[in-house]
Amino acid sequence: MNPTEQFELQRIAPYFINGVDVSFTNASLYMLLAASAAIILTIFATSKRALVPGRGQALAEVLYEFVANTVRSTAGKEGMRFFPFVFTLFTFILMSNLIGLVPYTYSLSSQIVLTFAFAAFVLLLVILYGLYRHGFGFLRLFVPHGVPGPVLVILIPIEIISFLSRPVSLSVRLFANILAGHITLAVFGGLAVMLLGAGSWAALAPVPVLGVVVLYALELLVNCLQAFVFTVLTCVYLNDAIHPGH
């Protein structure tokens, strides 16, 4: 039993356009599932537009207000122009993380290419919006306020490096957390199966099962939390684009 097997991409319907691999894979399937979950929650559950919300609508409203408050408190009122993007990002990551926790499923956040795509997109958005909004004034982002000239010579490269390393840390944080959690769960589950097949050691099999139960609860927390952390950091970075001065 291989704990990394759960991360393997299966090409359900291989397809190439001009030599570009656009196969429908299990990742595509789970992207559609995550998007569908988000659509069910935010569009179908709110179709009644009830004054007194039902369960689904209340959940959608809570999600909306939660993300709206996060954006407003970290990126200010002006940050609300990115609210649809941040909301989509958060719901998509949250839904794919939660769906990924169901046994035998595929977790999208365990793919570094996907989390890096999100992070790179956020970086690109920050740079483009910052330049569009402030022109070259956006470069003040790399000049800490109230620091004497000679120190700036050292500080500005550091600021630039830290800025460029943001997408790496942002994507690796989400990827590594989800990956490690799923591997740990698989290892504990595999241990239980191994013990069952090892004669009298089978008596010890409930121990790793108990471990899986506890870890699963922890993973539930981690999966929600990492979706939130990703969102908050996105807001913080967007705030830099809106208010580049330190």
Add this chain to the structure above:
Amino acid sequence: MANIVLAAEEAAPHGAREPSATQTSVEHHGGGEFPPFQTENFVPQLVWLALTFGLLYLLMSRIALPRIGSILHDRESRIESDLFASRELQEKAQEAAAAHDETLRVTKAQAQDIGRAAQQQAATETATRRASEEAAFAEKVAAAETQILAAKSEALSNVETIATEAAGAILEKLTGARFAAETLQGEYRNIKAS
């Protein structure tokens, strides 16, 4: 979905039968064939990510978020107007309560006045009636007293005749002489007067 389930089921008995093989395979991975780092899998995932995320973004920004926003906004304004209405109604209710208290106070005073007047009327009526009754009673008493006096004097005059007659009879028996009633009467009056 079916593929993954199958893959997982294939993997399970294999690991169960050969635990040592599993452990070595765990150690082997982490090299170049670690699934998330397989570069040939990047393109299809990115293409589908762009498709699904783009679609989801459109649906969220065009339909879901405006709708939820309007629901929340409507509810907020509804609550505000309801609160305003309730505040107005409360004020009205307070006014009505004050008016009611005032009416109650006035009516109470009126009731007290009426009660007091009735009491006074009853008192005067009783007093006049008592006075007239007392007067009538006094008259009756006076009449009775004169009647008693008359009866007494009559009785006393009777006593005089009886006494003189008895005295005459006694004197006749003792002396054999007859005395005129007038003489006896005069004597009697003398005795009585002394």
